[in-house]
Amino acid sequence: MHAPKSGGGSTSSIRLRFDRLVAYSTNQLPLNMAALPVVLNVSHFYGEILKVPLGIMGLIFITTRVIDAVQDPVIGLISDKFTHRGPRGRLTFVALMLPLLIGGFYMLFHPPQSLFTQPGLLATWLFVALFVVHLGYAGVSISYHAHGAELTDDYNERTRVTVGREVFGLIGMTLAVVLPTYFTAQMGEHAGYVYMGLIFIPIAVLFSLPTLLWSPPSVHPPVVRENPEIHVRYFRDWLIGLAPWLGRPTRNMERSTTIKTLIPFFAPLKNRLFRRLLLVFIVNGAALGVAVSVMLFYVEHVLKGNKLQAGIILLVYFGAAAASVPLWMMLSRRFSKTAAWFIAMVLTAVSMSFGVVLGAGDFIWFMPIAIITGLGIGADYGLPPSVLADIINSDEGKDTKGDTGAYFGLWALSTKLATAIGAAGSLPVAALLGFNPSIGQYSAGALIFVYIAIPVVIKIIAALLIWYIRIEADRGSVRDELLGRRTATLG
Structure with a gap:
């Protein structure tokens, strides 16, 4: 169970000031600016320019994506814990994860030149950089978007929050399209990608600061899970029903401590x-x-x-x-x-x-x-x-x-x-x-x-x-x- 909203919910329906809405929304620009090059440009940079074998690179992409997907629900739970640090607690978590996003993106496009002749070490660098940037991106985006969902309880105001945020996100995507094309055309493929990694640092800092300093606070109380056994019983019964199909004895499913561990991650599916x-x-x-x-x-x-x-x-x-x-x-x-x-x-x-x-x-x-x-x-x-x-x-x-x-x-x-x-x-x-x-x-x-x-x-x-x-x-x-x-x- 969760504590009721303070103030009878009266503050949650107040129309958000435009300047405060803009302050919250700016952080989406560096998020989208980072996301598109990681999908489109990394494979070209490492495969065509740095000559990492495509087979190894494909394995790295799959492995880091699996790790990335598994960590998302965990990061969501950690973000909920930060709500106990005040109405901007989730933004504290955003601030902690932002250096990982910036550092990982810089690492991706600026590997040490000494590794260029050592494909094995270069592949290791790629794996570590992808792991860091995925971790930073997940930590920033999940907590940032969760905070946005708690800025208001008004039906139409929520649309203003999400659509306003995505305006900056689309600007970030536009930069992600234009900058690699411009830099590589002006400086060459290698130097152009390195400069893109460098220019991301001041852009990310500049557009994250308004969110961290001036975003409206959450109108919700801290997340409190007073009775986690409800989740456990619900999913335990559901998994027990699946036990014969999974080839697992029912009694093992009933005793499994793994179920109790995983329940909080998937409780929203109820x-x-x-x-x-x-x-x-x-x-x-x-x-x-x-x-x-x-x-x-x-x-x-x-x-x-x-x-x-x-x-x-x-x-x-x-x-x-x-x-x-x-x-x-x-x-x-x-x-x-x-x-x-x-x-x-x-x-x-x-x-x-x-x-x-x-x-x-x-x-x-x-x-x-x-x-x-x-x-x-x-x-x-x-x-x-x-x-x-x-x-x-x-x-x-x-x-x-x-x-x-x-x-x-x-x-x-x-x-x-x-x-x-x-x-x-x-x-x-x-x-x-x-x-x-x-x-x-x-x-x-x-x-x-x-x-x-x-x-x-x-x-x-x-x-x-x-x-x-x-x-x-x-x-x-x-x-x-x-x-x-x-x-x-x-x-």
């Missing part, structure tokens, strides 16, 4: 609305994971574009996402957050479908698709965390109500799962269908199928899920919200 949101979020996120993995290949081998054109597409994409903020805030107020998210899914699926008719030289015709899908990504980034904040503090959570760090730990894990599913369903499928540069295969049809058809199908599945199932604590399904309003209007 919340059925959270489970539904995770399902939709992972399915929808897999579409983005597929598209991101092959986008540059699509531009180069289908549209026959160059690197400059690819950069322009990315800038238009993220620029449209940032510009879409007022649209999604308006629609979420007019209908509901999930209804606005549904509209974004449909727009994205329809616009991407037109990509099947494009070919060499159709760069200009691709720009409207980039704009509309960019609008959709604005909803994908801004609305789901706001829905999550509503769910965390709803009565559906029962004894997990208010365990914000634990929820965001699982949320971070699901984000990585969606990306992994997308990556696993893109390049291997493209290779199977005839796009495999390593053996000289460049099938445009394979890229069109992977970049267009697969994400569109996944988006349609996500849209159908969110249309029929109720996710929001105080709202019906998207079908009920839209058709109910339409019926009321016609009546």
Whole structure:
């Protein structure tokens, strides 16, 4: 059980001052600026420039991602512990983890030159740097986002918090696209990446300070778990039911101390609305994971574009996402957050479908698709965390109500799962269908199928899920919200 909100909840519905909202939001810029190069540029830097064997590098990526996923729920629980240090306790944890994020990013792009001729030691450096940057990123992002979910209990104010935060995140992504391209063009591949690692240090410090010093405080009391045995009994019974399928004797499951150890990590899964949101979020996120993995290949081998054109597409994409903020805030107020998210899914699926008719030289015709899908990504980034904040503090959570760090730990894990599913369903499928540069295969049809058809199908599945199932604590399904309003209007 959790202590009731102080003040009868009156302070939680006050509209947040714009300057304080901006102060909270700025920290998302360095987070996103770090995230994209780790995904896109590290493999090129170490594989093409520093010549680390691809097999070893792939093993390192898989290992560090597994460690990263496992640590997320643990970090969420630690973040909850920091709520006992005051209404800005989670930001104290952010401040402690920020040096790891900055140091790990710098390490990634500035390995010692003495290691360049020793692939084994260079691979070890890559592993350590990835481990540090993943740990720092998880620690900062989970506690930072959990604090954001506790700034207000008002339905619409939560959307202002998450969408405002993602505006700075999209600016960070834009910098992550522009800076590597500019620095490598001006200074060469190696020096350009080193300088990117250096420039990240002052940017991260500059944009994290407003959050750490002037962010609004949490309106929630410290997280207190007074009866953890409730979680234990719930999941023990659930796992006992699975015991025959897992090949484990029931009596061993009943006696397992491992269950008691793992329960706090997964207690938020008792919340059925959270489970539904995770399902939709992972399915929808897999579409983005597929598209991101092959986008540059699509531009180069289908549209026959160059690197400059690819950069322009990315800038238009993220620029449209940032510009879409007022649209999604308006629609979420007019209908509901999930209804606005549904509209974004449909727009994205329809616009991407037109990509099947494009070919060499159709760069200009691709720009409207980039704009509309960019609008959709604005909803994908801004609305789901706001829905999550509503769910965390709803009565559906029962004894997990208010365990914000634990929820965001699982949320971070699901984000990585969606990306992994997308990556696993893109390049291997493209290779199977005839796009495999390593053996000289460049099938445009394979890229069109992977970049267009697969994400569109996944988006349609996500849209159908969110249309029929109720996710929001105080709202019906998207079908009920839209058709109910339409019926009321016609009546």
